[in-house]
Amino acid sequence: MFYRPGDGHGLPHNPFNAIVAPRPIGWISTRGTLGDNLAPxxxxxxxxxxxxxxxxASTSAKPDRGDxxxxCAQIRESGVFCVNLVTSALIDAMNASSAPLAAGEDEFAHAGLEKADCITIDCPRVAAAPASLECRLVQVIPLLGRSNFLIHGEVTGVHIRPDCLREGRYLPPDRLSRLGYKDYAAVSETFELDRPPGG
Structure with a gap:
């Protein structure tokens, strides 16, 4: 099969997300004048x-947030955000936080999640996350298409849950990833591979 995206794929569901997979999930927490927000x-x-x-990348818009x-709206306002990583134990809360709540409704409360403070930025983080990355906005880059934006941040602080550090290495129980459609995977089996000399 071959198709040109501009002409459509002719399949029941768009295969693009499933082809470029697995993808890590960035559970983005922000704080703005309307309150705290959390979304995967x-x-x-x-x-x-x-x-x-x-x-x-933020793709699409909400009627109460303009474009x-x-x-993305709160990052434009505050200039900061936190990326929380996700394990399979947090999948229900992560999914609940993806609900299209009205601007100003707190997804932490909606998903039953405890907040923790960030250190280098004024932003909440997910207390139960295996790791969280505090970020300062570098740039918001408009992408091709309507309401497509790439948010680029510099990591200014790193939180690692103590039980996810073993022998000096970050080793969470698993890493939740997105595969496309409604499919997810919990990556728990890993292996090591040496690069060629000089690589």
Whole structure:
């Protein structure tokens, strides 16, 4: 099969998300004049080591947020955000936080999650997350298409849950990832592979 995205795929569901998978989930927490917000994004990844940087994409808009969603709107306002990572134990709360609540409704409360304070930024984080990355906004980049934005942040603080550190390595019980459609995977089996010499 071959298709040009502009012409449509002709399938019951768009295969694009399922092809580019698995993808880590960035559970983005923000704070703004309307209150605290929390939402999962699967167009998320780390993009540089020094200084550490991450990106996530917000795609589509809410009627009460103009050209975007709550997360992007509040990041534009505050200039900061926190990326919380997700394990399978948090999947129900993560899913609940994706509900299309009205701007100003607190997804932490809706999902029954405890908040913790960030250190380097004025923003809440998910207390139960295996790791959280405090970020200062570098830039919001408009992407092709309506209401598509790439949010680029510099990591200014890192929280790691104590039980996820073993022998000096970050080892959470699993890593929840998005596969496309309604599919998720909990990555718990890993292996090591040495790079070629000089790599």
């Amino acid at each position: 994004y699967s167009f998320f990844n780390a993009v540089a080591y020094v200084p550490p940087q991450v990106v996530f 975007t969603k709550d997360s």
